[in-house]
Amino acid sequence: MFRDCLIVGGGPAGLMAAIYLARFRRDVCVIDAGASRATLIPRSHNLPGFTGGLPGTELLARMSAQLSELRVPVLHAEVTALEMTKHGFHATWSGGDADAATVVLACGLVDIHPPCDEWQLAVAEGTLRYCPICDAYEAKGLRIAVVGPLQHAASKAMFLRGFSQDVTLLATEMGAAEQISAMTEAGIHLVDAPDLRFRRADHKLETIGLETNLQFDVVYPAMGAEVRSQLALSLGAAHTDQGCLKVDDHQRTSVAGLYGIGDVVSDLNQISVAFGHAALAACTIHNSLPRRLA
Structure with a gap:
């Protein structure tokens, strides 16, 4: 199956991008290795609307429930290879693969x-x-x-x-x-x-x-972090010395059709920033694809 978009990473950034694209009636799939940094948050107090804060696991559960209602498939696997093709990208993981016109990398980072x-x-x-x-x-x-x-x-x-x-x-x-x-x-x-x-x-x-x-x-x-940008780097995407992906103001990397959002892009590692990245990328992707008429 050829999809409109493949999202690599099921943290706040990746799930938000999937919610947007699904509501744009785009064929989207999330591949999640299950290592979101958000799962380590005992309680986040700077998410608006949640008096008393919200655990990171509960935030992910709520967003996953939204995706379930939108019938977005979430595959639990780690993407091991990403290649460019004539029509977009081919992603491979243990036990499966997929083709998509665009890819959003929301792989995040691992703190030391x-x-x-x-x-x-x-x-x-x-x-x-x-x-x-x-x-x-x-x-x-x-x-x-x-x-x-x-x-x-x-x-x-x-x-x-x-x-x-x-x-x-x-x-x-x-x-x-x-x-x-x-x-x-x-x-x-x-x-x-x-x-x-x-x-x-x-x-x-x-x-x-x-x-x-x-x-x-x-x-x-304050010991640094490992940025999970290897898939993009394998395609020659521009990046900082620390491995963060360089993107434009629409979250586009230097590789056409490849987007970066969340902690894999920014050193301001905030859920609100990840949400903003996701919205920008999803809207840009939707407008870049052939129109889907009702």
């Missing part, structure tokens, strides 16, 4: 987390968090740590300093003198911690490997 044997439990209980833009408000007045190379972690620590007087930067690599001075001037405690590990302790995270172990209410990693 600090060494902690029970990091998933720490995420679930809210002691290990990845997005201060999303939830620094909930960390007001708490004892906060940011962990990572000073060069990358300094801006996150400075942002969090606006929410708490007790912010520590655990530097896995120290940086330039001016960065160290900026931390001191902002009242941010700076600790040289190249061999740092964490363990869960009484609903806190405790350091291991420092001269004096420290406990924190919340720890934010």
